[in-house]
Amino acid sequence: MKATLRAPASRAGAVRPVASLKAAATRVASIAGVSIASMAVTLAAHAGATVKLGADSGALVFEPSTVTIKAGDSITFVNNAGFPHNVVFDEDAVPAGVNAEAISRDDLLNAPGESFTVKLDAAGEYGFYCEPHQGAGMVGKVIVQ
Numbered sequence: 001m002k003a004t005l006r007a008p009a010s011r012a013g014a015v016r017p018v019a020s021l022k023a024a025a026t027r028v029a030s031i032a033g034v035s036i037a038s039m040a041v042t043l044a045a046h047a048g049a050t051v052k053l054g055a056d057s058g059a060l061v062f063e064p065s066t067v068t069i070k071a072g073d074s075i076t077f078v079n080n081a082g083f084p085h086n087v088v089f090d091e092d093a094v095p096a097g098v099n100a101e102a103i104s105r106d107d108l109l110n111a112p113g114e115s116f117t118v119k120l121d122a123a124g125e126y127g128f129y130c131e132p133h134q135g136a137g138m139v140g141k142v143i144v145q
């Protein structure tokens, strides 16, 4: 890209190519801006931890059932087996001041690979469970440092 930009600038009276190059550069910049933005989203999604909803064996558990992340990181729950599942944070088992309902995913995840990501800012321990399978032991914990 740099080489392409330099060539017309060294030529005298090359007004039109420079103008169209400028437009092209603007287009490239805006395209680059878009890809940088989506890259940031991808990176954000990978910071933190991923928890499978249902073990590969089909067991109705969160896998892993305990994860540790840093404050401000996200945790992503991904449908794996035995769905539908959901992720409900226990209002009695979250740090003081955290709205358990606001960070929960009450709607059932029905599709293979469907995911739910939540960012946790307050340090402490967060207990959560899957409503349909809580009785079967599908419960977990996030430790936010």
Ligand SMILES: [Cu+2]
Binding pocket: 060, 082, 083, 084, 085, 086, 130, 131, 132, 133, 134, 138
């Ligand atoms: Cu479940």
